[in-house]
Amino acid sequence: MQTLSPRHVKTEEALRLGVESGWYAIKVSGTFVLGPHDSEADCHRKIDEIHPPPVKKKR
Template identity: 85%
Template sequence: MQILSPRQVKTDEAVRLGVESGWYAIKVSGTFVSGPHESEADCRRKIDEIHPPLTKKR
């Protein structure tokens, strides 16, 4: 399973990378997986859709 985390790409960096500014779900390697999202909360929801949190078995 890959670990994804939210990352904000601001306007100056977005121009340099050739992407829209916003929040992106990224791999540890820095590869963009999903985005741009309007907010960090939206990005985290998408990360949870891609990889649902583990639930403990009883």
């Protein structure tokens, strides 16, 4: 499973990359996977929908 991280792309960088500014879920390699999202929290929610956090087992 690929770990995704939230990353904010500011206007200047967005213009250079040809994308909208906002929050994106990215792979470790830097590849954009999801986005743009309005907030970091929205980005985290989408990441969790795709890759839910592991459920802790009760002992």
